[in-house]
Amino acid sequence: MGITERKEREKAGMQRLILDTAMKLFIDQGYESVSMRKIASIIEYSPASIYTYFPDKSSIFYELHIEGFTRLLRKQTEVQGVMDPAERLLQHGRAYLEFAFENPQYYDLMFIMRTPAEQIVKNKDWEHGMRSYELLKRNVQECRNAGYFKESTVDSVALMMWAVVHGIAALHIRQRLILMELNASYFEGLIKDSLKNLKNLIR
Amino acid sequence: MGITERKEREKAGMQRLILDTAMKLFIDQGYESVSMRKIASIIEYSPASIYTYFPDKSSIFYELHIEGFTRLLRKQTEVQGVMDPAERLLQHGRAYLEFAFENPQYYDLMFIMRTPAEQIVKNKDWEHGMRSYELLKRNVQECRNAGYFKESTVDSVALMMWAVVHGIAALHIRQRLILMELNASYFEGLIKDSLKNLKNLIR
DNA sequence: TTAATATACTAAACGGTGTTTAGTTTGTCA
DNA sequence: TGACAAACTAAACACCGTTTAGTATATTAA
DSSP states (O other): OOHHHHHHHHHHHHHHHHHHHHHHHHHHHOGGGOOHHHHHHHHTSOGGGHHHHOSSHHHHHHHHHHHHHHHHHHHHHTTTTOSSHHHHHHHHHHHHHHHHHHOHHHHIIIIIOHHHHHHHHHHTOOHHHHHHHHHHHHHHHHHHHTTOOTTSOHHHHHHHHHHHHHHHHHHHHTTSSTTTOOSTTHHHHHHHHHHHHHHHHOO | OOHHHHHHHHHHHHHHHHHHHHHHHHHHHOGGGOOHHHHHHHTTSOGGGGGGTOSSHHHHHHHHHHHHHHHHHHHHHTTTTOSSHHHHHHHHHHHHHHHHHHOHHHHHHHHTOHHHHHHHHHHTOOHHHHHHHHHHHHHHHHHHHTTOOTTSOHHHHHHHHHHHHHHHHHHHHTTSSTTTOOSTTHHHHHHHHHHHHHHHHOO
């Protein structure tokens, strides 16, 4: 009875096609260009067909935001091998910032846009966001075990670290830094500066 | 020949009415509820009439974002009387955070939404944003003169301070903190924590 | 005072949007 | 072979920002 399995495969394949098409539109032409009708026309189905595979547009963005977290987690896991906890925390921050600058659309979806947040609030559940935050907290905790941050709580430090890198990433992505720093290698300069400052925080 | 003046008054009055109506819709019902048609119906004009007073919807949001800066600047100026530079910088940060938490829609418009940024990028001019940033830099510079931040540049410290408070404000406003801190007086706790951390940065 | 002109204003349309409805085609199973 | 469920679509619903063409009104110049 492989029919059920084949049907599931076909359904998953169609969902994949829709998600890939949506993400391609999003990356190439920006958020406003991602419309149900455009996705439908590219994959050569009627707009109503998409509703067989996703309940609404926002759940398509919700799925894409999960894929962003998978990518971020992969990048951050690469850095978990660093032995020194302070250096590891720093590299953790670097990985986060690099992800934000290299994948601005994913970052936007994950941490700035309203669309996936609606579902987070409704379900009172943000599995991937929490997993990412827990990893940060673990790294902070291990710094604490090594003698750092003795004056603060883990939560307070973790939130602070997150705020620094998110602040830079969000201001950059939403174009609030273009007039402040027009020097050469703006991108590299921002990351370098942020990390220097993160370093100052670790004591 | 008071006719020209009267016409200017009438035009300005109509622009005010449109801006106030737009802001009221934005605050009461959120960004998505601000439509040209809704504004028009509330002020009892046809939608096309609005185009006599504003070239497009985005320039309405641009005007509102300027008014946000006026409010923020007023709040931050109140704090400029503090004598000690380190304490003044801290209070400057507190004023910024309080503004963000008390006026989330204005804050969104000024520092998160795409809409006014389009004009900023196009005109390569962000008078109000720059003025706000210059005030921050002045306070950092005066801390430097008093012996703080000797290891960093003024720009680097200013950007860092901004990143911390923007990070917290933006994560909160776009609902990425709801699952992290569900304790009592969430709002006060966040500001308190951020300020404690800002304090740690001043050395 | 009258004719010309500029301004304010509107109804209707254009080309888009997300989503729903009603109905058809297609494939699977008893 | 007939029943049923799933996939799919055309068309419609209710919106959106903006433009066009035309009207009414107020101001100015002759």
